[in-house]
Amino acid sequence: MKHIKGLYVTFVLMMVVILVNTTIFNDKYSGISMFVCLGLFLIGSTFFINAKQLKGK
Numbered sequence: 001m002k003h004i005k006g007l008y009v010t011f012v013l014m015m016v017v018i019l020v021n022t023t024i025f026n027d028k029y030s031g032i033s034m035f036v037c038l039g040l041f042l043i044g045s046t047f048f049i050n051a052k053q054l055k056g057k
Contacts, residue, residue: 010044
């Protein structure tokens with residue numbers, strides 16, 4: 001269950017990065033925020049893969 005919670009936490013962090021970029025920084029750092037979101041997406045994907053593998057066993 002901790003893998004599913006980790007997945008949701010990473011997706012919430014992605015939304016926070018996008019929200020902060022658009023509201024506070026007025027899209028000045030969109031390239032950096034997309035790079036951070038990509039990293040968070042990859043982390044979330046590993047959580048998802050781990051959860052699927054544990055469910056299969």
